[in-house]
Each structure stands twice: as structure tokens, then as C-alpha cells.
Amino acid sequence: QVQLVESGGGLVQPGGSLRLSCAASGDRLEYYTIGWFRQAPGKEREGIACSSSSDGSTYYADSVKGRFTIARDNGKKTVYLQMNSLKPEDTADYFCATVPLNCIYYSDTYYLRGQGTQVTVSS
Numbered sequence: 001q002v003q004l005v006e007s008g009g010g011l012v013q014p015g016g017s018l019r020l021s022c023a024a025s026g027d028r029l030e031y032y033t034i035g036w037f038r039q040a041p042g043k044e045r046e047g048i049a050c051s052s053s054s055d056g057s058t059y060y061a062d063s064v065k066g067r068f069t070i071a072r073d074n075g076k077k078t079v080y081l082q083m084n085s086l087k088p089e090d091t092a093d094y095f096c097a098t099v100p101l102n103c104i105y106y107s108d109t110y111y112l113r114g115q116g117t118q119v120t121v122s123s
Contacts, residue, residue, distance in 0.1 A: 002027040002112065004034075004096050009117030012086055020081040020117060022096030030074040035099040035106045036081045037113075038092035046092075047107025050099060051079055059103045064090075086121045094119050 008020040022034060035050040049070040050059040058070050069082040079096060094117055097110035 002029070002032055002098065004098070004112065004114035006094065006096055006114045006117040009094060009119045011120045011122065013123050014086060014088060014121055016086050016121070017082070017084045018086065018119060020083065020094055020096075020119075022079040022081070022114060024077045024079075028074070029072065029077040029079070032098045033101050033103055033106070034070075034072065034079045034096055035103065035110060036070060036079075036094060036096050037107075037110065038090075038094045038119075040092040043092075047099075047110075049081060050103035050106040052102050054102055057103065059106065061107065083119070086119075088121045090119060091121050092119060093117070 002024050003026045005023045033053045039045040048061045048064045051070045051072045067085045072079045095113050097113035099106040099110050
């Protein structure tokens with residue numbers, strides 16, 4: 001069974017960038033469709049990006065479209081989330097997780113998640 005570990009979070013100023021990593025172990029990453037989620041205190045969990053294992057398609061929530069990019073490197077067993085033009089409202093705990101094949105309803109459910117990494121956008 002795959003295990004996922006996130007890294008790359010931190011404090012960044014508005015307008016800045018961060019790249020999060022989701023490292024997989026225990027199985028081949030190419031078997032899994034991976035989603036990135038975030039949750040801020042007092043807010044609902046939000047599925048923000050997804051990378052399909054079947055055809056490499058990617059999907060984004062409207063809140064991050066055009067600013068965030070999900071990419072996978074199966075050889076390095078890592079899925080990345082490049083976050084640009086960060087805003088204070090992007091502040092949240094971010095985690096990656098295995099999600100349904102082809103990203104179907106990925107924002108509504110996940111199967112196995114990592115521990116998360118905190119992103120804080122503040123001046």
C-alpha cells in the first residue's frame with residue numbers, strides 16, 4: 001500500500017510562490033491518481049488539484065486555476081504542487097491523497113492521505 005508524505009510548506013508573502021511535494025513510497029506512483037487538498041481553520045476541506053494516473057489529465061478548482069500547477073514525476077515517485085501568486089486566503093493545511101481514478105469526484109472524497117504541510121501567506 002502506498003504511503004504519502006508532504007513537504008515544502010512554510011511562510012510566504014502575498015504574491016510569492018511555494019512548491020509542495022508529495023512523496024510516495026511502498027508502491028509505484030503511476031498506479032495512483034493523486035489529489036491535493038487544503039483545509040483552513042473553520043472552513044471546509046477543498047479539493048484543489050488532481051493528476052490522473054490513466055492519461056495524465058489535470059484538474060483544478062476555480063479558486064486556484066491559473067495560479068497553481070500539479071505535476072507528477074513517476075520516476076521520482078513525487079507529485080508536485082507549484083503555487084504562484086499566493087494570497088492570504090490560500091493559508092491552510094495542504095495534503096495530498098489518493099483519489100478515484102481519472103479524478104472523478106476527486107474533490108469530494110479521498111482514500112489515503114499524508115500528514116499535511118502548513119502554508120501561511122502573510123506579510
